Amino acid sequence: NAGVMQNPRHLVRRRGQEARLRCSPMKGHSHVYWYRQLPEEGLKFMVYLQKENIIDESGMPKERFSAEFPKEGPSILRIQQVVRGDSAAYFCASSPEVSADGGYTFGSGTRLTVV
């Protein structure tokens, strides 16, 4: 039973390019969360999605960032016109329902480096 799958593991982009990060939740999980981890900082919430719905994007920067979780396929976190400050580890987590029980299951993350 595969866990949360994220790809790519590492992504290098030049300033101004687009970055697309993918996340396939655990089988049976319908809730997806994206978190960002900057060096020396804790994990920060970005967005919470269910299939075809953005439930809460309060942690997402207003510009250049978008997320989706289509009916078929993985969840995508898209960053347009990347800047150096976007360099971070981006983690996806999934849960079977919105519940504090058991916490999330995290993927291994995508390390984005903007050069």
Place this chain on the structure above:
Amino acid sequence: EDQVTQSPEALRLQEGESSSLNCSYTVSGLRGLFWYRQDPGKGPEFLFTLYSAGEEKEKERLKATLTKKESFLHITAPKPEDSATYLCAVHDGGNQFYFGTGTSLTVIP
């Protein structure tokens, strides 16, 4: 906003030397406090959930406890394989968890 503070930032222990990690929190209505372990280059791995003051949970050499203001992760007779960053997070029933910055634990053989 909910806040989580972890201390110390880093901890070096000799193998077998027991110690505790602290997680202080401020939350408007605690629904759960979580401990995760994170190895370099990996995602956080779930360890424990605690729901109410006085609750304790154990797993191998780890024991987590909870009061109304803080949680402790006690590590008894640690081994080098326990070296990792330990993260604490709180949930207030909303859509997100609030994470601390972690304690980096190194256990020296």
